[in-house]
Every structure is written in structure tokens, then in C-alpha cells.
Amino acid sequence: MGRHSCCYKQKLRKGLWSPEEDEKLLNYITKHGHGCWSSVPKLAGLQRCGKSCRLRWINYLRPDLKRGAFSQQEENLIIELHAVLGNRWSQIAAQLPGRTDNEIKNLWNSCLKKRLRQSGIDPNTHKPLSEVENDNEKSLTSNKTNQKGSVSSNEVMSLMIEPTKPSIEGYPLEVSTTSKINNSSSSSHELFLDTRFGSSSSYFSFQNLNYGSNIGISENPNASSICFTPTSTSSQIMSDTNSVITSNMLHSVSPSIFSTPTHVKPTVSVSSVDGVHNWEASSYNNINNTNNGALPLQEEMKWSEYLNTPFLMQNQPSPSMYTEAKPETGFITDESCTSWQQQQQQNFQLSDIYSKDLQRFSVAFGQSM
């Protein structure tokens, strides 16, 4: 742990890399690949530790790096991703081809954070600063009065689910979830599963983000959202989890919602301290979002209405949700799924870079007491 062992063995160079060192490293890796990083400096004739060589390669010498300033689109994407992923710079960087986690981290710390604050948005929570202050006050009061930690108002949490479940056959799947807890006066629990599908790396889902109109969701218009309600009375669900939703709480999402025209109601299984709770779809939102700004939930219809839409009744192919082409609507069909899978296979043949980006799902939990 800590400093790499090789650093103790001999006095190694630190600090900025000279052009000569860069050339040695570049030549060596171009010819032989990096293999075991710890052996690279010796084989390349460098007085550096393997860790330093690796970092230099990743952050500077790699041929696929994009140079130059970040575009406005890239900056917006980083902000959006940060809202979902937090300081997971490597995961954010994975969505920006040619950019490194270090670069993005620096940009965030030096510019974006400041810019958000100036816009009145808390860079940590991505909520309006005024709301954050209120929450802090409420939290203080709540801590004084509550015997047990409870979920604070409008709390936003993120978690990543390992790419095991659900998955479209043959493809790894990473599920990104964001949960939002609302303490509204409604008496029912609601769970929103917000899905986006994309062919490579650009499609993400964001919901309930408190951005100004200048920060939009422009990457993918193909959004759909399904509203879930618990199938059994579960007043305790997520009410006493001390604000922590862990990745193992989301047990499963029925694959049917990703691979079929949803003749069967999608179901989600969520566990909490008081057991596993099943949720099933109660309504469907089609968000054909091409505008800027936060996503509104629009065109909501009950599940029964959704199943009776002309489109589903006719069983006609929908414009693909899964290819680069912009569809007119966002309904999921077998055809479009297959089309998307075929496109993914093509993409896979070109590169495995996208292996983590095949699908992303965002789950927003809405709880009312």
C-alpha cells in the first residue's frame, strides 16, 4: 500500500516529465505495450516508478487523448454526470472520449464548481443553494428532535449497480440510479424508473435535477419513464434507512421492460431494512425531450391506457430508440431492441470502450409519508 515498493529501491525522479522521458516512454509503449507497469521504467530506461509512468501515459501520452479546451457540451455533460455520479471522475471520464479523469477533476475544481455556485446551485447536491440552506436547517432541527435518522427532504442519492442484472442477453449492463425522496403530503409511495437507451456513450438519464435552463439534456431525446407503486403496503420502505440506499437494495428490475413491448407490467424489487418490496408499473411517461432544462414528467398515462395506445394495439414497429436516429416516439419494441443490439454488436467489433455504456437506467425513488 501507499507508495509503490519500487520507489524505495532507488532514488527515482519526481516532478515534471522532460521531453526525453516522454519520448522514451512513448517509444517503449508503442513498441511493446505497457504490460506490467512496474517493469516499464526499467525496460524503457527511465528513472521513474511504474506508477508515475502509468499516470504520464494515461494523462498525457496516450494517442487517443483529445487536446484543447472543453466544449460547452462537454462541460454541461460533466455537470449532469456529476449530479448522478458524484466525484466518480473515472466514470465521468468514461463518458467523454479523449478526456481523462484528472483533466475533468481539475476542470470541476477550478471552473465548474465556481460557475455552479455563481448560478446559485450547490455543486455538491446540485440543488439551489437556498434549498440546501433550508435542508441544512431542517436537518439540524430534525437531528435534535428525531430519535432515528430519517430521510431528509428532497435528498438525492446515487448508486451504481454492478452490470449483472438486469441485462440484455450477451451484454453487460450497468445501472445507474439516482433516488430522490420527496416529503410531500401524498399518502402513496412512488418509484420512478427513468430509462434512456443509447448506442454508445452519450445517453444518460437525469431527473429532478435543479438546473437552470442553460443546462439541458440534449444527448438523447429517447427517454421514457415508468412510474411504479408498491404492490403491497410497505409504509416502512426507505423510511428508516438512515438516508442510505445501497446498491444491494435494488434487487432486480424486470428485464421485460427493456426487451419487450411491455405487455407485462414492469416490476422492480427493492429491499429495505424491513424486507424486500416489489413495485409494479402504474403509469408511463413518455418524455420526448429535445428541449433544454430539467426534465419534466409529461404525457403521463396509466398503465392500462398505455397498453391500449394505438401504437401498441397495432403492434407496428416503432422508430428505433436504440440507434442514433431520432425517433418520433419513445416506446420500446422488440424490433427496436434488436436493432439496437445489432448496432451494439457492430460497435463492439470496433471497440470495447463502450462496454460500460450500453444502457443506463436511472431510478428515482419518491417517498411520501
Next chain:
DNA sequence: AATTGCACCAACCGCAGATGA
């Protein structure tokens, strides 16, 4: 011209997880 403050960014450090002996 010298100094100071700030922004930016490359690189380091410490840690955790994975892997293999």
C-alpha cells in the same frame, strides 16, 4: 520593475480492491 494573488494543471500521495504466490 517588483510583488502579490489567483487560476490552472500536472503530478504525487494514500488508500482500497484485485490478484497471485
Next chain:
DNA sequence: GTCATCTGCGGTTGGTGCAAT
């Protein structure tokens, strides 16, 4: 199971350049 080593990640630091004073 334990230990050593390797790899990757995120937080932090320190050097550099530039603008303001």
C-alpha cells in the same frame, strides 16, 4: 488464510503563468 505486489481511483499539493496592484 495471509502476505506481497500491482493497479486504479480520488484527494491534494506544488509549480507555472498571468493579471492586478
